[in-house]
Amino acid sequence: MTTIYTSTDSHNDNYPQFSNAIQERFASFSDKPLFMTSAAEGLFDVFLENLPEHARQHYTCRCCKQFIERFGGLVHINENGEMVSVLWDESETPKFFSKSVKAMKRSILNSRVTGMFISSERVLGTPSSGGWSHMSVELPRANVFNNRLKTAGQEMAEKKEDFRILIAGLLAYPIEAVDQALALLQSESLYRGDRYVGIAQWIKELHEMRENAKNSRIRDNITWLAVATAPNGFCHIKSSMIGTLLDDIVSGYDTDSIVRRFADKMNPATFQRSQTAPSQGNIQQAEKIVEKLGIANSLLRRYATIEEIPQFIWKGKEVTKKPVSKSSGVFGNIKPRSNAEESTNVNGLVLPKTVMTFDKFQRTVMPTADSIEVLVDNANRLMALVTATDETAPNILQWDNTFSWYYHGGIDGEIKRRVESQGGKYENNEIRCSLIWENYTDLDLHVITPNREHIYYGDRYGRCGGNLDIDMNAGGRTSLTPVENIRWSNGKAREGRYQFYVYNFSERGNGITPFKVELEVNGKVFTFNSSLQDSQKINAFEFNYIKGQTPTISGTNYSSVDAWDISVNGFVKVQGITESPNLWGEKKATNAGHHVFFLLEGCKDTSEGKGRGFFTETLQPELREVRKTLEAYTANTPIEGAEDATACGVGYSKDSEWNLIMKVTTGNSTRLIKIDRWD
Incomplete structure (x- = not known):
């Protein structure tokens, strides 16, 4: 005769206490990584076989069976690699169920992990149905998987x-x-x-x-x-x-x-960046992802203001919001940087120069400094902080704020790095012209000099004093990060007409090769961007050179440091010093590098800033699969608010030499300090 099992019988078995024990044990592990095991299959049979025989029919429950088969084998792994059951512990289990629990735990601990457990459901199991309570547990809300792009x-x-x-x-x-x-x-x-x-x-x-x-x-x-x-x-x-x-x-x-x-x-110009345009399919996929994530407004970028910067290493006593005259102050228009390297004259006094690391400067000088000025003598150091146009839009960056940055000379002064790594001379030239591109194509840099000499790969040394000191991707010397460099040492350049052009000698890419040319004349830097197909050539710069004067460049397809509204080779007042945004706050994204930014009074990039609103390697991981489309987007979208930008200045990276000259005033004392490196 079959005995009907009643709710009273369940209470006598201490089932409510058993259910509570499961929930309490799971709660102690639910915020830790959980894993599935091979023991899940057949685990419910183990549970039933070890119950008292008279109760097995009652506990043959569809809801409890599903719970044990889906979640009963879950484990946590401790730091020693040992598995721990997250549901079953016979020491905390009522005696009626302890044999079953012990048997299930033994089966689990003898099994193997088959994968991570991730759930988009907060409640695991069915708490009740048909008037009966069933095994179930609950995940903390923070551990429930919630991703709009995948299940x-x-x-x-x-x-x-x-x-x-x-x-x-x-x-x-x-x-x-x-x-x-x-x-x-x-x-x-x-x-x-x-x-x-x-x-x-x-x-x-x-x-x-x-x-x-x-x-x-x-x-x-x-x-x-x-x-x-x-x-x-x-x-x-x-x-x-x-x-x-x-x-x-x-x-x-x-x-x-x-x-x-x-x-x-690690070349910043190509690192983690696509070298080809996005396909139509990639664009459509990007549209879907942007829509799912609700980040259309997050892609819009504008220049930041100094008032928005949440974290400073040092801040001047007064932050001037309006630009000041470039010629104001004793050091408003210092001439050659070589003079500053030796000494600086202030009101008839020669100030000695102290050399130290930035780490020492931050510890020993910065805390008592009343004012700081920096000598802006390298256009590639100019930088700007950028942020989201829509402050309410979701953050797309890897760190916990919406700020990013870029350098005038690329994300990290790439042309200088390439020239010097190939043995060329980047600094201390009267005239220098450098060409970079990003594939195995053989581009060539040419110049027609004032005495009609032609300096190029076929005649690298001109009688006019100029020479091509780097020629790449020709004669078997191939690189994905090439550079070419033509220069005249100080005092060697002749006056007259110069014509620099680029020729695609052999196209080895996808039919067309983009490139960048940088021209420096007496410390004034100009840049030119374009692209060429096989056997095409294009003029980059053409100008009449007069000693000691800034040249007037023919054409309009170039930019210069004039767009930054400050005088290169002059001292400029520092409004504040901050680290790069990836280092702000407690959750630092150190993989994006270590930079220090000196935000300067009156400095702003009044160009459109295309291609610099964000860099795809700094975006959140779920956007990586559509980086081609995002690169194309930022390359064609200007940064907003250029006229209102006040968080611009010069930046220095932990990965490179600094050679930064600063004028520091404390009380009535003023001195020059040279920062040679980070630490």
């Missing part, structure tokens, strides 16, 4: 792929190679390499933990925990910059070659 299932599939890719990377690069990479990165010999120290340390520690694992199951668990907790991009070792560094190390390149190849790959 929880797609996210779990991606984590499983991350696990596979991470294993492949660890097998490809032994710990000895990682140690060598870490040593190079920490030595600061790799260009912008400090941003990869973190991932190198992470890979090394993961290697060590896996090597110390007792068995393959623990080793896999350690790897799964790494996948769950890794910063974005860390699992994809082979396809990242750390992977290209490790490839060179494993391939046996010498240190000099590794350093040079790393610098080429």
